[in-house]
Amino acid sequence: MGSESVLFRNGFRYRRAEASGLPSALRVEGLQYTYPGLLLTVLLIGIGAFGYFLMSSLVGAFLPVELEKMGASNTFIGIFITSIPYVLNMIITPVVSFQSDRLRTRLGRRMPYILCSAPFVTLFLILIGWTPAFCAGAEWMPQWLPRILLGMLSVGYQIFFLIVGSIIYYLFPDVIPERFIGRFMALFSLTGSLAGFIFSRWLLPFGENHLGWLFTAVSLFYLAVIVLMGRTVREGAYPPPDDAGKPFSPVGMVRSYFRDCYSIPFYYSFFIMMALSDVSTVCRAMFNLLYAKNTLGLSYAEFGEIMGWGGVVGVLLSFPVGLLVDRFHALRVYAFGLLLVVAVNLFSFFLVHDYRSFLVSSLLLAVVYTIQGAATLPCFVAILPKAYYGQFSSANALLRAAFMAICGAGGGALFDWLRNYQYIYMWDFLFTAAALGAFGVLYRSWQLRGGAQSYIAPLPRDRSP
Structure with a gap:
């Protein structure tokens, strides 16, 4: 009986070969590596990830401030920055995730x-x-139109960002x-921290006066490195999906999706834990720069410097945390990361009041979020079934999107009522504490199913609790 045929990478190029002579630890989904081949793959993905992180920093950093300049309320910001995108997420992510698990092309199923x-x-x-510069010079525009235009462009961006923002994470278990x-993931997190440092330290202050040029340069850089990654990183051959050959039915797809993903009670606590943890940062993502500017009196440069030092912390800690x-x-x-997030936010709520205390809090948050971030994707890989990884990841994203859509608008309305951005910390504290409770339920069920030694992910056909 012949050995399995795989795509083999020893250097820059791939070739078809028989799977033999190398440890199985260097094999995944029809791909076989030598250590140099694996390192090169990681480097190329890292270059793409660097562009991805820079690109994804733009809207979250600048859009709330630009909308506020146009007279938008916190509720308006919450709806357009968070709620509408996550409603779209509830539609787009399950569809592309379900279909990408079943796609078979020369480029792979994710790329x-x-x-x-x-x-x-x-x-x-x-x-x-x-758009802000254009609207500032268009005196004929009604006062309300610039913020609506900017909000709608943000929605258009989110439609396509949601595709890459979910699928790129499904690529990793397929090729690593x-x-x-x-x-x-530690190196991936390190790349994000490095991108965050560069963005906060130099690009954020530059964008205060040159927003259009910054968005243009970063977005074109992102396009270039993503194309480079797509041309140089290959996916392996996947077995045909279970429903191969069956006629496509949108109703059948939806029925199959919900039956597969939400019929196994074991996964409920995992989905809820991840959703609550993500919701805990929604107000910080929307209002952190506004908090620094309007409450603490920091400049763009001072805020960027503090966030940049947080990026340095992430760079230093990412690989040790991965180990x-x-x-x-x-x-x-x-779970350890969740505990630290709770502690740091409680401290920050009562003690942050100026540049120095905000710096200390931000550095501590950089430490705890580095720990949590480095463990997040490995949690998905450890818990979810490999054959349905994209589909179950999107089921998590669907629940997360529902939480985020509600809490984005709700958080904006809450801060319009409170008129105090200090409560960003209390929001994070409460939702992370709730995520810890969900973790306790998950951990007990995981241990009953074998824990670290013998856990096997339940499959859709095995619907026992």
Whole structure:
């Protein structure tokens, strides 16, 4: 009986070969690596990820401030920055995730979505970047029109960003051997921290007066590195999906999706834990720069400097935390991160009141979110079934989107009522504490199913609790 045929990477190029002579730890989904081949793959994904992180920083950093300048309320900001995008997320992410698990092309099942969405992400970012300057010079516009226009462009951007923003995370388990996923995610997190440092330290102050040029440069850089990644990172061959050959039915797809993803009670606590943890940061994502400017009196440069030092912390800690994830298991490290998030936010709510205390709080938050971030994707890999990974990840994203859509508008309305951005910390504290409760339920069920030694992810056909 012949050995399995795989795509083999020893250097820059791939070739078809028989799977033999190398440890199985270097094999994944029809791909076989040598250590240099695996390192090169990680480097190329890292270059794409660097562009992705820079690109994804733009809207969250600048759009709330630009909308506020146009007279938008916190509720309006919450609806357009968070609620509408996550309602779209509830529609788009399950569809592309379900279909990407079943797609079979020469480029793979994930890469076509990443490559096809990139030009549209770039186009909308360029339009968003130049809209404030255009509207400022258009005196004929009604006062309300600029913020509506900017909000709608943001929605257009989010439609295509949601495609790459979900699918790019599904790519990693398909091309990185599971044994190395913790260390890979540490490097991925390190890349994000490095991008965050560069963005906060230099690009954020530049954008205060040159917004259009900043959006144009970063979005074009993102397009270039994503195309580079798509041309140089290959996916392996996947077995045909279980429903291959069956006629496509939208109603049947929806029925199959919900039956598969939400019929296994074991996963409920995992989905809820992740949703609550993500919701905990929604108000910080929307209002942190406004808090620094309007409540603490910081300039763009001062805020960027503090966030930049947070990026340095992330760079220094990402790889050691990745080693801890591989050593102690992702779930345990993630729970430790949740505990630290609760403690730091409680401290910050009562003690942050100026530049120095905001700096200390931001550095501590950078530490705890580095720990939590490095463990997040390995938690997904450890808990969810590999054959349905994209589909179950999107089921988590669907619940998360419902929470975020409600809490985005709700958080904006809450801060319109409170008129005090200090409560960003209390919001984070309460939702993270609730996520810890969901973790307790998940951890007990996980242990009953074998824990770190013998856990096997329940499949859709196995619907026992």
